[in-house]
Amino acid sequence: MEQCFTFEKEQFPLFFEAMSEHGTVLAPVRVSEQSFAFRPVSSAGEIAFEALRTILPPKKLFYPQRETILGYEGRTIEERKPDVKPQVLFGVHPCDLAGLGVLDAIFSSDPADSHYLARRKATIVVGLSCMPDRYCFCNSVGTDSPEKGYDVFLTDIGGSYFARVNSPAGLQLLQSRPGLMQPASGDARQQYKDFWVNRDRAFQIGFKSGNLPAIVDMEWDNPIWEELGQRCLSCGNCTPVCPTCYCFDILDVASLTGDSGERVREWDSCQFSGFAQVAGGFNFRPGPVDRLRFWYRHKLHGFEDAYGFPTCVGCGRCTVSCPAGIDDIVGVVLRLQGGQDGQGGEER
Amino acid sequence: MNALKTPFFPVHGVIRSIIELAADNRLFEIQLQEPNGLPRCRPGQFVQLWIPGVGEAPISVCSGKVGASMELCVRRAGRVTSALFQMQEGDWLGLRGPYGNGFPVELFEGKDLVLIAGGLGVAPIRSLWQYLLDYRQKFGRLILVYGMRHSIDLLFRAEFQVLLRRRDLDVYIAAEDVVGPQLPTVSFQLGRVTDMIKLAQITPGFQAAVCGPPVMYKYVVQELRAKGMPDSNIWLSLERHMKCGIGKCGHCYVGGQFTCRAGPVFRLNDLQFLPEAIECA
Numbered sequence: 213m214e215q216c217f218t219f220e221k222e223q224f225p226l227f228f229e230a231m232s233e234h235g236t237v238l239a240p241v242r243v244s245e246q247s248f249a250f251r252p253v254s255s256a257g258e259i260a261f262e263a264l265r266t267i268l269p270p271k272k273l274f275y276p277q278r279e280t281i282l283g284y285e286g287r288t289i290e291e292r293k294p295d296v297k298p299q300v301l302f303g304v305h306p307c308d309l310a311g312l313g314v315l316d317a318i319f320s321s322d323p324a325d326s327h328y329l330a331r332r333k334a335t336i337v338v339g340l341s342c343m344p345d346r347y348c349f350c351n352s353v354g355t356d357s358p359e360k361g362y363d364v365f366l367t368d369i370g371g372s373y374f375a376r377v378n379s380p381a382g383l384q385l386l387q388s389r390p391g392l393m394q395p396a397s398g399d400a401r402q403q404y405k406d407f408w409v410n411r412d413r414a415f416q417i418g419f420k421s422g423n424l425p426a427i428v429d430m431e432w433d434n435p436i437w438e439e440l441g442q443r444c445l446s447c448g449n450c451t452p453v454c455p456t457c458y459c460f461d462i463l464d465v466a467s468l469t470g471d472s473g474e475r476v477r478e479w480d481s482c483q484f485s486g487f488a489q490v491a492g493g494f495n496f497r498p499g500p501v502d503r504l505r506f507w508y509r510h511k512l513h514g515f516e517d518a519y520g521f522p523t524c525v526g527c528g529r530c531t532v533s534c535p536a537g538i539d540d541i542v543g544v545v546l547r548l549q550g551g552q553d554g555q556g557g558e559e560r
Numbered sequence: 561m562n563a564l565k566t567p568f569f570p571v572h573g574v575i576r577s578i579i580e581l582a583a584d585n586r587l588f589e590i591q592l593q594e595p596n597g598l599p600r601c602r603p604g605q606f607v608q609l610w611i612p613g614v615g616e617a618p619i620s621v622c623s624g625k626v627g628a629s630m631e632l633c634v635r636r637a638g639r640v641t642s643a644l645f646q647m648q649e650g651d652w653l654g655l656r657g658p659y660g661n662g663f664p665v666e667l668f669e670g671k672d673l674v675l676i677a678g679g680l681g682v683a684p685i686r687s688l689w690q691y692l693l694d695y696r697q698k699f700g701r702l703i704l705v706y707g708m709r710h711s712i713d714l715l716f717r718a719e720f721q722v723l724l725r726r727r728d729l730d731v732y733i734a735a736e737d738v739v740g741p742q743l744p745t746v747s748f749q750l751g752r753v754t755d756m757i758k759l760a761q762i763t764p765g766f767q768a769a770v771c772g773p774p775v776m777y778k779y780v781v782q783e784l785r786a787k788g789m790p791d792s793n794i795w796l797s798l799e800r801h802m803k804c805g806i807g808k809c810g811h812c813y814v815g816g817q818f819t820c821r822a823g824p825v826f827r828l829n830d831l832q833f834l835p836e837a838i839e840c841a
Contacts, residue, residue, distance in 0.1 A: 281568050284612055287652060291566050323806050326564035459810030461803055462568065466613030473613050475568065480803075480810070487811060490801045491617070491637035494774050496814075496836060506836070510813070518807070518816055 215383065216396035216404075217375045223392055224373075228256040230388045234336055235298030238273060240266050250301070259303065264345055265529055269308050269455035270301055271315055274331040277452070278478045281327065281462065285472040292474070294327050296334045300385075305342045307527035309362050310355035311455025312337070314515075314523055318458060321519070327477075336381050339365035341407065344415045347528030349542050352418040355525045357408070369403040417542045419549065425513040425522065431548045432505070440538040441501025448481035450507065450539050453529040457481075482507055508544065567806050570610050570654030571597030576629060578649055581715045584636040585680070586645065587622070590655065591629045598655060601626035602662030603687040604769075604797055604825050608805045610654030614643040618802040618820075620771075621658060622683040624690025633683040633715065659805035660824045663688050663769050663795060671767050672700035674760065676780055678707050678753050678772025682715050684797055685771050689723075696728060703730045703760050707753030707772075711735040720746045732756035757783040764788035769825075771797040777838040781828060794828040796838065 219227060231237045232254075240248045240263035248263035250270055280292040304312070316332065319325040339362040350356040358365045363382030366373040374396060377383045386393045396404070451457040461480040466473035480487065483503050488496040497503045511524040530539035572593035579587040592598060598607070601621050609632065610616045617640035623631035636645045647653070665688075673692065677685035685706075692699050704723070708714060714733070724731050724746055733748035734756045749756070753776065762768075768784050770777065777796055784794055800812035802820040812819035814837045817826075831837040 281566055287572065289570065289572075289654070291569060318808065321807070323567035324564055325808065326566045329564060458808075461809065461811075462616065464613050464615045470613050475610075482810065482813075488800070490774075490799050491635070491641070492773075494799075496774070496800070502836075513816070515816070518818060518822075 215377045216401065217377070217386055217393035218369070218372045218396050218400045219375065219392050219394065220372050225256045226389050226392050227373075230385055230392070231300040231302060231336075231338070233388065234300050234385060235334075237300045237302055238270075239302040243267070250303075261303070261340070263303065264305070264342055264348070265307075265527055265532070268453060269311050269527070269529065270304055271311065271455055271458070273299075273301060274312075274335070275315065275319070275328050275458060278476060279327060280474045280476050282475040283473070284475075291326075294330050296330045298334050298336075300336045300338060302338045303340045304337055304362065305340060305527075306358045307348075307350045307355050307525040308455050309337070309339050309358050309360070309365075310350070310525040311527070313359075313361040314456040314521065314525070315458055316361065317519055317521070336364075336385060337362045338382075338385075341365075341367040341411070343411055345528075346416045347531050348415065348526065349418045349528065350526035351412060351415050352421055352542070352545075353522070353524050353526040354421065356412070367404055367407055369400060369407055372400065374400055374404040374407075419542055419545045421522075421545075423549070424545065427545075427548050428509050428513040432509070434548060436544065436547055437505040437508075438501055440544070441499065441504045443536045443538050444483070444500035444504045445536055446483050446485060446500050446503065447535060448483040449533045449535065450530040451481040451483060452479055453533045454511075455525050455527055455529070456511075456523040459487075482510070504538065508541075511541070512545065568656070568804070570608070570656050572652055573597075573655045574652050575647060575649050578647075581633065581717070582713050584645075585713070585715055586634055586636075587716075588632045588634060588644070589629055590632060590653070592655070593652070598626075598657060601630065601658040601687075603665060603691040604662035604684050604771075605658035605660045605687075606684075606802070606805070606820075606824065607632070607655050607657035607659065608802070609640065609644070610656070611640055611643045611647070612654065615640050616654075616656075616803070617641060618659075618805060620684040620687070620797075622686050624687050624694055626658070633680070633686070635680050657805060659802070659820050661822070663797075663825050665691060668692075668767055668769075669698045670700065672702075672763070672765060674703040674705060674757075674762050674766050674768045676705045676753060676757065676768060676770040676772070678776040678780075679709070679713070680715075681771035681773065681776070681797070682706055683771075685769065686716060686719075688769055689729075693726075693729070701730075701766075702728065703732070703762065703766075705732045705734075705753055705756045705760060707734045707736075707751075707756060709736050710739040711737065711748065712739045714746065714748070717746060730760065732760055752779075754779050754783045757787070762787045762789070764790070764793075766793060768794045769797070770795065774799060774838070781838075791829040791832070792827060795825050796828060796831065797824045798826060798837065799824070 239259040242260045248266045319328040363379040365376045573590040576591045577589040622633040734751040800819040802812045803809040807818040807821040
């Protein structure tokens with residue numbers, strides 16, 4: 213049986229101490245009036261518990277925007293190992309946990325990505341419950357209940373946190389402050405279940421995803437792609453903010469003398485015009501319409517073939533980040549499901 | 561903790577010879593410096609060629625046998641290939657691979673085969689015909705169709721002079737246009753790849769291996785279907801710009817598959833449900 217504990221919110225500084233003991237604590241902090249970011253914190257007071265979606269998902273902590281993979285000098289080539297220190301990532305919501313699960317599957321599939329995995333393995337992940345806002349739709353894509361990718365998951369049950377443990381490291385973290393954790397009482401368990409039932413009722417938008425892969429393929433020629441693609445700026449905002457977008461480029465950065473240098477990996481975006489271009493200039497996705505449709509299909513159907521799962525986790529980041537307002541995934545899915553005229557679908 | 565080695569680590573290769581095949585097309589023979597640096601290679605696979613300070617590019621392996629050395633037929637087209645054309649015999653570069661699935665040579669055994677190459681698509685097709693001719697008795701009839709825009713673009717001239725004399729291989733070479741002061745030294749016909757497919761004695765039981773520029777596939781597929789060939793007998797090698805070769809970077813993603821892992825050789829009936837793979841009527 214899964215081990216469940218509770219601890220009072222007033223005791224959170226003790227829990228923070230336990231996390232700090234393991235390593236650097238990374239948590240959402242407020243960086244502007246309306247935005248949050250995962251940053252290193254040195255006290256519990258810095259944490260923005262109310263943060264719903266950070267600007268960038270936690271992938272940036274395991275898979276930085278830019279990192280050196282190899283260095284060379286003359287004929288000598290050497291791997292540049294990432295500088296890995298133990299850390300605790302606190303405050304990860306279910307959508308982002310699912311996002312990490314997707315990246316874990318991709319980067320640990322053979323041949324595994326040593327840079328990503330080294331950082332991932334050195335990190336304890338503490339999840340935190342949340343209540344959806346008007347952009348959240350994780351319950352439509354099946355990522356609303358935390359299943360994997362975390363060591364401890366905390367659910368806010370009023371005066372206390374309800375802690376579920378998912379790994380030996382998580383258990384050790386909880387037990388490192390004697391007396392802090394109480395075995396979850398029957399009342400606490402009921403409060404926990406009530407929270408998740410209420411949370412499920414709180415979603416304001418959504419769709420039924422059962423027929424989604426088939427619908428996306430059926431509607432490949434739907435005029436909606438032309439309509440939305442015409443408004444696309446190809447800015448690529450939608451991809452760095454996505455918890456599951458991980459496409460990259462690897463480039464050489466040579467020294468001025470040219471006899472030494474580095475191979476550097478950088479985030480890339482399928483929304484950039486040259487992404488699918490081959491030698492000689494032929495481009496498989498030359499226009500924003502092609503690229504936007506590709507992105508939608510990839511998020512809603514994409515990895516069913518290669519890995520067995522779709523990649524949208526319902527966090528709503530693309531919807532709020534798109535300057536053209538065309539990444540309204542829920543709206544688009546409802547229109548696709550409703551057919552050509554955009555009517556119908558099953559709005560919640 | 562960091563016991564894993566990055567899959568992006570290259571092995572050293574040294575350019576042993578450079579042969580000018582046509583304007584902006586050269587054949588590079590690369591000697592691998594670590595004897596077992598790269599695993600065995602199948603016809604139709606590719607490597608990531610790295611020029612330090614410039615970058616990597618995916619290049620089809622062009623020789624049927626790959627042991628201590630391999631041949632790469634390269635056209636000067638972009639940054640990496642332009643830098644390669646500045647290099648000399650004896651210079652070193654990096655290689656990763658081989659990647660991709662290659663042609664299904666085991667499945668081809670005992671069957672009649674038509675190999676169809678357009679332009680630089682002849683490079684991976686050459687690795688296949690060299691392999692098939694090395695094990696000639698395992699295969700049925702062999703037809704090789706090779707088309708190009710201008711007659712002066714003909715690659716592997718000397719090799720074709722030998723191939724054209726073989727009785728166990730029918731070769732059809734076509735150029736859309738004759739260009740240059742002298743005619744090519746091998747016999748060829750005016751026309752396109754598709755005209756040669758019409759001429760060739762291809763029956764529905766043939767297996768076809770096709771590689772060429774993206775625009776070619778649609779027309780070649782039409783001709784092969786007109787010959788009565790089922791889609792399950794048609795194998796297409798797709799071109800994409802693979803940045804990693806190991807199914808991670810996303811650049812070669814087509815429909816639901818990574819071209820670098822599931823391909824680059826795809827069976828036509830597997831492609832039809834992959835949007836964007838090829839234009840197929």
